[in-house]
Amino acid sequence: MMTQPAPITQDVTPVVSMDMITKSFPGVKALDQVKLDLYPGQVTALVGENGAGKSTTVKILTGIYRTDGGTIRIDGNPVTFASPNDAATAGITAIHQETVLFDELSVAENIYIGHAPRTRFGLIDTAQMHRDAADLLTEIGAPFSSHTQLDDLGIANKHLVAIARALSVDARVVIMDEPTAALSHKEIEELYELVDTLKAQGKAILFISHKFDEIFRIADRYTVFRDGGFVGDGLIADISENDLVKMMVGRSVEQIFPDRKHDVGEEVLKVVGYDHPTEFSDIGFSLKRGEILGIYGLVGAGRSEFMQALFGITKPSKGVCQMDGVIKIIRSPAQAVENGIVYVPEDRGKQGAVIGLPIFQNITLPSLSRTSKRGFLRLAEEFKLAREYAERLDLRAASLDQDIGNLSGGNQQKVVIAKWLATQPKVIILDEPTKGIDIGSKAAVHEFMAELAAQGLSVIMVSSEIPEIIGMSDRVIVMRDGLIAAELSRGELSPETLVRYAAGITQSTEGAAS
Amino acid sequence: ADDVRIALVVKALGIGFFEAANEGAQEAAKELGNVEIIYTGPTDTTAEGQIEVINALIAQQVDAIAISSNDTDALVPALKRAMQRGITVISWDSGVAPEGRQLHLNPSSNPLIGNMIIKLAADHLPDGGEVALLSATTTSTNQNIWMEEMNKVMGEYAGIEVVATVYGDDLADKSYREATGLMQTYPDLDAIIAPTSVGIVAAAQAVVDAGKVGQVNVTGLGLPSEMAGAIESGASKSFAIWNPIDLGYSATMLAYELSQNGVKAAPGAEIPMGRMGALTLDDNNEGAMADPFVYDASNIDDFKSIF
Amino acid sequence: MKRYIPLREAILGAAILTLTLLVASRFPGFIAPSNLANVFNDTAPLIILALGQMVVILTRCIDLSVAANLALTGMAVAMINVALPGLPIPVILTIAVLMGAFMGAINGLLVWKLSIPPIVVTLGTMTIFRGIIFLISDGKWVNSHEMSPAFTGFPRTVLLGLPVLSWVAILTVIVFGIMMARTQSGRSIFAVGGNPHAAVYTGIDVGKTQFWAFVASGALAGLTGYLWVARYAVAYVDIAGGFELEVVAACVIGGISIAGGIGTVGGAVLGAIFLGIVKNALPVVDISPFWQLAISGSAILIAVAFNARSGRNKGRVILKSAEATQ
Amino acid sequence: MMDTPTTRHIPDRLNSRAARIFKSWEALLLAVAIAIFVVNSFASPYFLNAWNLSDATFNFTEKAMIAFAMALLIIAGEIDLSVASIIALASTAMGLAMQHGAGTPELVIIGITVGLLCGAFNGFFVTVLGLPSIVVTIGTMSLFRGISYIILGDGSFSGYPSSFAWFGQGYIYWVFTVEMLLFVIIAVIYGVLLHKTNFGRAVYAIGNNPTGALFSGIRVQRVKFILFLLTGLMSGIAAICLTSRLGSTRPSIASGMELEVVTMVVLGGVNILGGSGTIPGVVIAAFVMGLVTFGLGLLNVPGLVMSIFIGLLLIGVIALPRLWTMVAQRPKA
Numbered sequence A: 001m002m003t004q005p006a007p008i009t010q011d012v013t014p015v016v017s018m019d020m021i022t023k024s025f026p027g028v029k030a031l032d033q034v035k036l037d038l039y040p041g042q043v044t045a046l047v048g049e050n051g052a053g054k055s056t057t058v059k060i061l062t063g064i065y066r067t068d069g070g071t072i073r074i075d076g077n078p079v080t081f082a083s084p085n086d087a088a089t090a091g092i093t094a095i096h097q098e099t100v101l102f103d104e105l106s107v108a109e110n111i112y113i114g115h116a117p118r119t120r121f122g123l124i125d126t127a128q129m130h131r132d133a134a135d136l137l138t139e140i141g142a143p144f145s146s147h148t149q150l151d152d153l154g155i156a157n158k159h160l161v162a163i164a165r166a167l168s169v170d171a172r173v174v175i176m177d178e179p180t181a182a183l184s185h186k187e188i189e190e191l192y193e194l195v196d197t198l199k200a201q202g203k204a205i206l207f208i209s210h211k212f213d214e215i216f217r218i219a220d221r222y223t224v225f226r227d228g229g230f231v232g233d234g235l236i237a238d239i240s241e242n243d244l245v246k247m248m249v250g251r252s253v254e255q256i257f258p259d260r261k262h263d264v265g266e267e268v269l270k271v272v273g274y275d276h277p278t279e280f281s282d283i284g285f286s287l288k289r290g291e292i293l294g295i296y297g298l299v300g301a302g303r304s305e306f307m308q309a310l311f312g313i314t315k316p317s318k319g320v321c322q323m324d325g326v327i328k329i330i331r332s333p334a335q336a337v338e339n340g341i342v343y344v345p346e347d348r349g350k351q352g353a354v355i356g357l358p359i360f361q362n363i364t365l366p367s368l369s370r371t372s373k374r375g376f377l378r379l380a381e382e383f384k385l386a387r388e389y390a391e392r393l394d395l396r397a398a399s400l401d402q403d404i405g406n407l408s409g410g411n412q413q414k415v416v417i418a419k420w421l422a423t424q425p426k427v428i429i430l431d432e433p434t435k436g437i438d439i440g441s442k443a444a445v446h447e448f449m450a451e452l453a454a455q456g457l458s459v460i461m462v463s464s465e466i467p468e469i470i471g472m473s474d475r476v477i478v479m480r481d482g483l484i485a486a487e488l489s490r491g492e493l494s495p496e497t498l499v500r501y502a503a504g505i506t507q508s509t510e511g512a513a514s
Numbered sequence B: 001a002d003d004v005r006i007a008l009v010v011k012a013l014g015i016g017f018f019e020a021a022n023e024g025a026q027e028a029a030k031e032l033g034n035v036e037i038i039y040t041g042p043t044d045t046t047a048e049g050q051i052e053v054i055n056a057l058i059a060q061q062v063d064a065i066a067i068s069s070n071d072t073d074a075l076v077p078a079l080k081r082a083m084q085r086g087i088t089v090i091s092w093d094s095g096v097a098p099e100g101r102q103l104h105l106n107p108s109s110n111p112l113i114g115n116m117i118i119k120l121a122a123d124h125l126p127d128g129g130e131v132a133l134l135s136a137t138t139t140s141t142n143q144n145i146w147m148e149e150m151n152k153v154m155g156e157y158a159g160i161e162v163v164a165t166v167y168g169d170d171l172a173d174k175s176y177r178e179a180t181g182l183m184q185t186y187p188d189l190d191a192i193i194a195p196t197s198v199g200i201v202a203a204a205q206a207v208v209d210a211g212k213v214g215q216v217n218v219t220g221l222g223l224p225s226e227m228a229g230a231i232e233s234g235a236s237k238s239f240a241i242w243n244p245i246d247l248g249y250s251a252t253m254l255a256y257e258l259s260q261n262g263v264k265a266a267p268g269a270e271i272p273m274g275r276m277g278a279l280t281l282d283d284n285n286e287g288a289m290a291d292p293f294v295y296d297a298s299n300i301d302d303f304k305s306i307f
Numbered sequence C: 001m002k003r004y005i006p007l008r009e010a011i012l013g014a015a016i017l018t019l020t021l022l023v024a025s026r027f028p029g030f031i032a033p034s035n036l037a038n039v040f041n042d043t044a045p046l047i048i049l050a051l052g053q054m055v056v057i058l059t060r061c062i063d064l065s066v067a068a069n070l071a072l073t074g075m076a077v078a079m080i081n082v083a084l085p086g087l088p089i090p091v092i093l094t095i096a097v098l099m100g101a102f103m104g105a106i107n108g109l110l111v112w113k114l115s116i117p118p119i120v121v122t123l124g125t126m127t128i129f130r131g132i133i134f135l136i137s138d139g140k141w142v143n144s145h146e147m148s149p150a151f152t153g154f155p156r157t158v159l160l161g162l163p164v165l166s167w168v169a170i171l172t173v174i175v176f177g178i179m180m181a182r183t184q185s186g187r188s189i190f191a192v193g194g195n196p197h198a199a200v201y202t203g204i205d206v207g208k209t210q211f212w213a214f215v216a217s218g219a220l221a222g223l224t225g226y227l228w229v230a231r232y233a234v235a236y237v238d239i240a241g242g243f244e245l246e247v248v249a250a251c252v253i254g255g256i257s258i259a260g261g262i263g264t265v266g267g268a269v270l271g272a273i274f275l276g277i278v279k280n281a282l283p284v285v286d287i288s289p290f291w292q293l294a295i296s297g298s299a300i301l302i303a304v305a306f307n308a309r310s311g312r313n314k315g316r317v318i319l320k321s322a323e324a325t326q
Numbered sequence D: 001m002m003d004t005p006t007t008r009h010i011p012d013r014l015n016s017r018a019a020r021i022f023k024s025w026e027a028l029l030l031a032v033a034i035a036i037f038v039v040n041s042f043a044s045p046y047f048l049n050a051w052n053l054s055d056a057t058f059n060f061t062e063k064a065m066i067a068f069a070m071a072l073l074i075i076a077g078e079i080d081l082s083v084a085s086i087i088a089l090a091s092t093a094m095g096l097a098m099q100h101g102a103g104t105p106e107l108v109i110i111g112i113t114v115g116l117l118c119g120a121f122n123g124f125f126v127t128v129l130g131l132p133s134i135v136v137t138i139g140t141m142s143l144f145r146g147i148s149y150i151i152l153g154d155g156s157f158s159g160y161p162s163s164f165a166w167f168g169q170g171y172i173y174w175v176f177t178v179e180m181l182l183f184v185i186i187a188v189i190y191g192v193l194l195h196k197t198n199f200g201r202a203v204y205a206i207g208n209n210p211t212g213a214l215f216s217g218i219r220v221q222r223v224k225f226i227l228f229l230l231t232g233l234m235s236g237i238a239a240i241c242l243t244s245r246l247g248s249t250r251p252s253i254a255s256g257m258e259l260e261v262v263t264m265v266v267l268g269g270v271n272i273l274g275g276s277g278t279i280p281g282v283v284i285a286a287f288v289m290g291l292v293t294f295g296l297g298l299l300n301v302p303g304l305v306m307s308i309f310i311g312l313l314l315i316g317v318i319a320l321p322r323l324w325t326m327v328a329q330r331p332k333a
């Protein structure tokens, strides 16, 4: 551990103490009598699987949701938060899991919306606001001006704005819900330093993350939730990583990747010279039957953009794509599907699932030409096809005509995968297939991927997680700034090599290029 | 026996002129004794709206429909159907094509009106001058006919020049704006002739607001109640109108005659209309009720509270 | 990179200028200060309503009931004036604003509390308001001679060379300018339209903000209702019929994004002035007024196409080589 | 997960077909329609008369033809406010052609062609240039009607060939009009198209999530373009019927009809934000609106007062179920 934890004694009184908190949504009990304590000058990690209720807890603490039962105490006094403003007044601030900012407003306005400095006449003091914002940005090492329109920032910088916003109120409690998910290596390091500063200022920090290395690095305490219930808490120093995982999942999880034979068949897909004016350039590779090709890179390296070009969403300015040696022109997803290329997108809610349509219609959407007759629907055929794949993927759903929006994220992902398998594709592209998925489901996805490959399907897997890339891929392409930085065979894979190529650090002379 | 139901269908409800016509119709009903007047119309001046009203009247099997139409041709099919179902159909004020009605009652004769509107302007312009027309909608049947008739007699008014014709769509604000536009475009304008009760009021207001009272005389066809202010301010020196009460009265009487007394509408026929005498039909089965009547400062007070 | 907003307004301003000069080249009288003042005065109601509509559109709503609200308030105050001719104008103004705001509040409540889509709500209230005018007036007109001189005189009283009507519009522009740029509520309106989800997290009540936007739009419609009726000295069921679309058009031409969150007070005002100039210039340059509809339609299409172009393609640039050429 | 051989069975549906129909919006609306019918029969002695009911259908047939296409468009998340103006332009074009001696078949072809062209024009702006349809069609609403005004000005066209009158004034059999027949045929076509074909499924998918639909291999822009074409086509057909019924063309023809069409669609249970709605719902809504206006017309209620009823109906049928759930959920909190 790099940071030296503050001396921890059990008799420190918590700043915030949640007890017997219960919260239900129609059909789900998100939280059931949970407890959580936050101590001054300490980082408490809240861990749990997807849907365990972590973000719900955050939203309760920040006044976005109201509890159905239980008490929240601040310095021992019970409080109720009727609105986010109440929570802010009580000194609680949060960096939420989703970026909740305003593209059309300037950075300073984003930081200070709701609590901007005022002039004597009660109007917003713009000059003062920008001065304050500039100070904050310097403090967190953000490389942009307070006048920049938020829209012009990249995702990571947006996250820095969210952090600045959280720091702009003089808070006693800072909550960070998966703050590192969208950040790159360097920014994550800066965030860790920031956490240390906040700790030193005596602030209580709630830190939520699925990354265990991170938790063990910066947290002082942990609290575990499982399925909306409280499982246990304690000092990080007193627990091992394995035990923490076991507490979280309720069983031990084998964090090993499925065994695979890495012998692959003949070439299926060949991509030559894909170019785009602003997103990527000169991308070429080939893919063999039964192969898993890993695509690694830092967030924003242009991997998704290229995959979407291959899938016909983005229009490349040039480039050729061959399936089984025949040149194909792919100008729309419909053509991609016709040619056997399918894409499981990163953004499930927006691009993957058609929320509002029932499960079976989601599954048959790209296969309608097979289930229908001369353009007319045949429901019986649709149900048959949908059931076949839903059961194959072990989908957990009440019925096939249930709205896909009512499923948990993992099950939605299964429906999206089922939708594409039902088209009997030759190549399946999985973009961050395990992003935001908990450890248990992750292993299932990996196993399934291996099985698809074994059945002769070619898989392209885009991932930002090094263990996943190394554990699953037969071959890896590393992308950086829209270009292929390296193509590595299985034998060449190591975390150091991957990071080096992804970040553009090479031993050779070109190192200073970026 | 049941009452005889006569529907008085107007261009749109809520227009002072037609309200007055309704008064006349009620007077006729009282005089006849067994007549019930259904005063109705669309709420905006469209042919489609009138067709829906006509359909509803056909369904109620009224005895007669007397209509002031929004469209010469568009109402014909609906009115034809009414006649097929045994309903007497006449038009008044604003007519429909001959095949859509049994007869048409003109408030006055079109040539007389056409002459009157230009004469009203010319009387105050002994040395000639520029006049402009502010009409209702481009599709208003009678305004178009009157302007045509006016053009025929223009030669008799030497020195009077019609510089423009604009349309206020019978909307107060549009008419106002068009009138203002006229005064800007033609700084030497001497008179605005508005052969429509909406346009004339708006034009008078525009003249007052532009500070051109005395320079630009507003005249045309208007209602005394609405024009009283304009006469008082001097924006309008005189204007004309026929008496809408008499018009409603006559229309009702005619409808009653055709529907109850077996009178046939044919060219040359003379059909009695109570205290208004009799209507003589021309070759188109049309007849004129009376001359338009001129109102000015001397008589406006007697009429402004009547209609 | 995305400081297009002033540019967009500059272009609209240039278009207005060109149009004015073009007209003036044939009819120099058009740019006489007195005539320009006239045109502005004529456009004042549109400016006032466009500002109200702008606020509503910024919060991702639309108010199709403004014209009906205007007409109902106008009729009501006209009838009040007939019944109580002695009522002082400030009282009339207050009644008009409150009535308008009340109708706006009805829209706002249905949107806020029942989450009915704004277009449905205001489509419904638009017809209801018009119907109510008919009921209270019995379809009859209120004519100029029935109104008191003070009532009709107020909007045309000249102060410092401009009629009060114009001053009301100028005042509204100033108030809204300050409100949108420098107050918490103004920023909230942008936030709600820009990202309603994030607004919730920021402690801004989306529904409530939309409610107040409707109230503001309603209040301005009420105010305009009195001014309109007094100016044209007549009140009847159909006044300002279809005007709601002209108001929306002014906003769209002014670059207010129908998807919410984007737009400026200056844009809305310029959009309204553009339409006002077109409307006033046509009769002057002797283009048949029948062209007006087609011209404003084309203006809308060109404006949206242009706005979309300038807003387009601000995606990230990943390639370093491409970044250099930007 | 694959090595567990016990596959769980997922049922197709939880609710029976009857339960779904019973709880549907259409059922509610049908109840409203029946109630209005009963009230009307008591309120006016003239209501229950075949000829009168037949006349009453003119109150909605033309609007409903457009409403069916509009329903699909709204379900797909777009809207077309220019439909009434397309009628004006198509009617004007027919009038022009008639003046140059066109006969009935040519007039029909011209009406349909102009409708399609206008639809394509809207579709181009929305799908190719990617502009919001509400703004585009507010623009074309002025533009199309504006062109009619430029062509016709203060004039009007009349004197259509007598055979042309068949569409708007003809009867097929007894009280059944040509327009009714068209209404039924079009309703069936659109019902099948939306509910029974792949195209209809694509419409729903696009309305629920256009990005998701695109990523599922649906040609989103093409579908939307076709929907604009269809709406234009229906407006063209409505223009033929209306022109034939009126026997004349003026630029102000059908003004304000777009809002009545949208009202009909929304009343029919189509979500104005896209994603849901049915053709039977729109059919019932057409009858509801026709019955309300005709019933009130028989009582000689002025049109503006009728519109209060329509407005209240529109807000009421959407607000009441929501109020109901709000009240029902209150005690729990």
Ligand SMILES: Nc1ncnc2c1ncn2[C@@H]1O[C@H](COP(=O)(O)OP(=O)(O)OP(=O)(O)O)[C@@H](O)[C@H]1O
Pocket (backbone or CB within 6 Å): A025, A026, A028, A029, A030, A048, A049, A050, A051, A052, A053, A054, A055, A056, A057, A097, A408, A436
């Ligand atoms: N607004 C909501 N409506 C209905 N259900 C919700 C809502 N928000 C959360 N839930 C449900 O509550 C449960 C807890 O969700 P929560 O977001 O707190 O999980 P989490 O622990 O943050 O998961 P993750 O690690 O994926 O972020 C889940 O079952 C989720 O589906």
Ligand SMILES: Nc1ncnc2c1ncn2[C@@H]1O[C@H](COP(=O)(O)OP(=O)(O)OP(=O)(O)O)[C@@H](O)[C@H]1O
Pocket (backbone or CB within 6 Å): A152, A153, A154, A155, A156, A297, A298, A299, A300, A301, A302, A303, A304, A305, A306, A346, A347, A431, A432, A462, A463, A464, C316
């Ligand atoms: N400036 C930005 N504004 C909005 N979203 C952004 C921005 N930069 C990145 N993102 C989002 O962050 C995610 C990662 O970016 P992108 O997809 O370009 O990276 P990648 O390398 O192609 O893929 P991946 O994120 O899968 O590694 C995407 O969902 C992208 O939409």
Ligand SMILES: [Mg+2]
Pocket (backbone or CB within 6 Å): A054, A055, A056, A097, A177
């Ligand atoms: Mg979470």
Ligand SMILES: [Mg+2]
Pocket (backbone or CB within 6 Å): A303, A304, A305, A346, A431
């Ligand atoms: Mg990506």
